[in-house]
Amino acid sequence: MVYLRLENINKSFGSKQVIRDFNLEIEKEKFCVFLGPSGCGKSTLLNIIAGLEQPSSGKIYLRGKDITSFAPHKRDMAMVFQDYALYPHLTVFENIAFGLRVKALKEDEIHRKVKEVSRILNIEDKLGNYPRSLSGGERQRAATGRAIVREPNLFLFDEPLSNLDARLRLELRKEFLQLQQRLRKTSLYVTHDQIEALSLGDVIAVLKEGKIQQVSTPYDLYNQPRNLFVAGFIGTPPMNILELVVKNEDGEFVLSKGNFSLKAPPKLADKLRKSKHEIIFLGIRPSALFFDNGKNESDYVFEGGIRLLEMLGEDMLAYIALEGGVEIRAVFSQKRREQKGRRVRLGVSGEDMYFFEKNGRRLC
Amino acid sequence: MSRAKLGAWIISIVFVVLLLFPLYIMFKISVSAPHDVFRESPPYFIENFTWQHFRNVLASGEAFYAPLSKSFITAIAATFLSLLIAVPAAYGISRFDVKLRYILILIIFMSRMVPEVSIALPISITFIRMGLFDTTLGLVLAHLIRILPVSCFILVSVFGEFPLSLERQARIDGYSRIGAIRKVVLPLSLTGLVVAGLFSFILSWDEFIYASYLTLAEPTMPIKMYYYISRGNIFSSATYAVIITIPVLIITFSLQRYIKPEYLSGSVKG
Numbered sequence: 231m232v233y234l235r236l237e238n239i240n241k242s243f244g245s246k247q248v249i250r251d252f253n254l255e256i257e258k259e260k261f262c263v264f265l266g267p268s269g270c271g272k273s274t275l276l277n278i279i280a281g282l283e284q285p286s287s288g289k290i291y292l293r294g295k296d297i298t299s300f301a302p303h304k305r306d307m308a309m310v311f312q313d314y315a316l317y318p319h320l321t322v323f324e325n326i327a328f329g330l331r332v333k334a335l336k337e338d339e340i341h342r343k344v345k346e347v348s349r350i351l352n353i354e355d356k357l358g359n360y361p362r363s364l365s366g367g368e369r370q371r372a373a374t375g376r377a378i379v380r381e382p383n384l385f386l387f388d389e390p391l392s393n394l395d396a397r398l399r400l401e402l403r404k405e406f407l408q409l410q411q412r413l414r415k416t417s418l419y420v421t422h423d424q425i426e427a428l429s430l431g432d433v434i435a436v437l438k439e440g441k442i443q444q445v446s447t448p449y450d451l452y453n454q455p456r457n458l459f460v461a462g463f464i465g466t467p468p469m470n471i472l473e474l475v476v477k478n479e480d481g482e483f484v485l486s487k488g489n490f491s492l493k494a495p496p497k498l499a500d501k502l503r504k505s506k507h508e509i510i511f512l513g514i515r516p517s518a519l520f521f522d523n524g525k526n527e528s529d530y531v532f533e534g535g536i537r538l539l540e541m542l543g544e545d546m547l548a549y550i551a552l553e554g555g556v557e558i559r560a561v562f563s564q565k566r567r568e569q570k571g572r573r574v575r576l577g578v579s580g581e582d583m584y585f586f587e588k589n590g591r592r593l594c
Numbered sequence: 595m596s597r598a599k600l601g602a603w604i605i606s607i608v609f610v611v612l613l614l615f616p617l618y619i620m621f622k623i624s625v626s627a628p629h630d631v632f633r634e635s636p637p638y639f640i641e642n643f644t645w646q647h648f649r650n651v652l653a654s655g656e657a658f659y660a661p662l663s664k665s666f667i668t669a670i671a672a673t674f675l676s677l678l679i680a681v682p683a684a685y686g687i688s689r690f691d692v693k694l695r696y697i698l699i700l701i702i703f704m705s706r707m708v709p710e711v712s713i714a715l716p717i718s719i720t721f722i723r724m725g726l727f728d729t730t731l732g733l734v735l736a737h738l739i740r741i742l743p744v745s746c747f748i749l750v751s752v753f754g755e756f757p758l759s760l761e762r763q764a765r766i767d768g769y770s771r772i773g774a775i776r777k778v779v780l781p782l783s784l785t786g787l788v789v790a791g792l793f794s795f796i797l798s799w800d801e802f803i804y805a806s807y808l809t810l811a812e813p814t815m816p817i818k819m820y821y822y823i824s825r826g827n828i829f830s831s832a833t834y835a836v837i838i839t840i841p842v843l844i845i846t847f848s849l850q851r852y853i854k855p856e857y858l859s860g861s862v863k864g
Contacts, residue, residue, distance in 0.1 A: 303773075311762070362859045
């Protein structure tokens with residue numbers, strides 16, 4: 231069942247268009263993540279859904295009802311801001327109770343609800359504190375508590391974890407995941423952190439310059455990127471992307487850049503026969519490359535020297551210089567104890583190779 | 595105490611002494627016997643203390659109480675009106691982008707580019723025609739000319755500094771835009787409102803030029819003081835000067851507790 235529907239949303243600030251023809255349907259109880267680099271319009275989109283900004287054109291439907299012209303307080307949504315926006319003059323208890331007081335709930339009901347939420351979020355002993363005496367994580371929890379206590383139609387999260395340090399972020403990410411499984415509420419979550427998006431989202435919408443690039447499950451987003459932008463944006467370290475010239479040599483397609491060349495795999499050759507392409511992009515994830523010892527079944531083999539090595543922890547990231555000035559990134563276990571300057575043979579299977587048209591669209 | 599700190603203390607004390615010394619002289623004259631003042635080399639300390647000058651001023655009855663109440667009513671009304679006009683205006687201006695904000699403030703300050711002496715006369719002529727001459731309302735309106743740019747300027751930066759997400763949070767939590775401004779923005783901007791109000795009050799309280807053009811039968815305190823200065827009664831003028839200073843001191847000190855720089859701390863992470 232479609233819970234929230236965004237129809238042809240456009241938004242311009244002056245002459246700058248930040249959202250272009252945005253269409254999206256979100257099902258009930260789904261956790262949807264808007265993912266994109268900064269300035270892609272994802273926060274603006276959230277503000278439009280909350281009613282804090284008006285779209286230049288387009289409609290928003292909540293449970294089939296057009297709410298485009300509704301003021302924020304008529305939409306009954308809860309929002310957690312990046313900077314938490316706690317009321318500095320109120321205690322944690324009063325911060326959480328704020329929305330309930332506006333709704334004029336009974337005092338004992340307010341107490342019951344605030345207590346319950348603070349228990350879930352583990353801030354029971356902080357209820358009497360003022361925001362300035364809280365740590366970053368506690369502030370974040372208080373802001374989240376203020377949102378969930380209201381039992382709203384929709385949760386909106388605007389980069390709620392981006393102000394925390396890495397360790398706390400990991401901890402709160404897990405809490406978010408647990409909270410989401412417990413509450414099962416329809417939520418929209420904005421982030422620029424792909425790992426956060428992949429770990430939290432039931433559905434992820436990737437945005438670039440105000441346009442949707444792809445909407446899919448985390449699994450599909452990682453394995454079946456629809457275009458070059460998504461392929462390059464999702465995954466760390468980022469996918470290797472090589473721009474290659476297509477040549478037809480006696481019916482066989484060869485992809486090359488300088489001295490570096492390889493034969494087009496059959497799935498690509500089929501496509502190239504159907505439509506003409508002069509330039510294509512090849513994408514290979516660094517983790518899809520493995521050491522070829524002649525025995526394993528690699529469809530393609532790259533040879534080159536290790537130019538730089540970065541220790542990532544369990545893994546190691548190597549920059550490998552291939553022929554013709556082409557450089558690729560490969561990730562492998564640090565247990566191999568590879569050295570800088572060593573020559574390596576890297577294999578890759580044909581199905582781990584992604585091909586994109588010149589305009590960025592996925593070919594196969 | 596470190597050397598730098600000691601230096602800072604010495605400089606502060608020198609400044610305070612330089613600033614307070616004329617005030618001290620004023621106060622000294624207002625409570626000194628005449629023969630202590632009219633001497634070839636008057637003493638630095640109060641030798642013969644007397645409340646006589648204050649008693650004289652207070653005993654002058656209506657001649658003292660009428661300007662005092664006129665000044666109070668004018669200053670309070672001007673403060674109230676200036677906040678009433680400047681709060682919504684400044685809030686609106688603060689929500690424009692920075693460039694437009696700057697231009698608008700500049701336009702508002704244009705009214706202060708014209709010297710008050712040169713517009714006071716045309717204003718008084720206009721006010722005579724409109725029946726506002728020598729009325730409290732007329733003087734309040736004239737005072738707003740000098741107050742509004744300042745209070746707008748203060749409040750624009752107050753509202754501009756106010757975290758937008760806090761206001762938005764209140765709107766998400768169930769308040770209309772006006773409700774959010776009333777219940778969250780204004781209470782939390784109290785510091786700025788107090789400063790703007792304080793400035794408004796003082797700018798009206800000690801205003802001289804408009805008052806001298808626009809009042810006749812009902813002068814304000816500064817005009818009254820000038821009357822004694824021009825007549826050479828230095829004891830009455832010093833006493834008036836002290837009396838004019840007192841409310842400003844009281845208001846400043848009593849409102850100081852609202853001026854808390856850390857009022858918004860803990861609210862948003864910057």
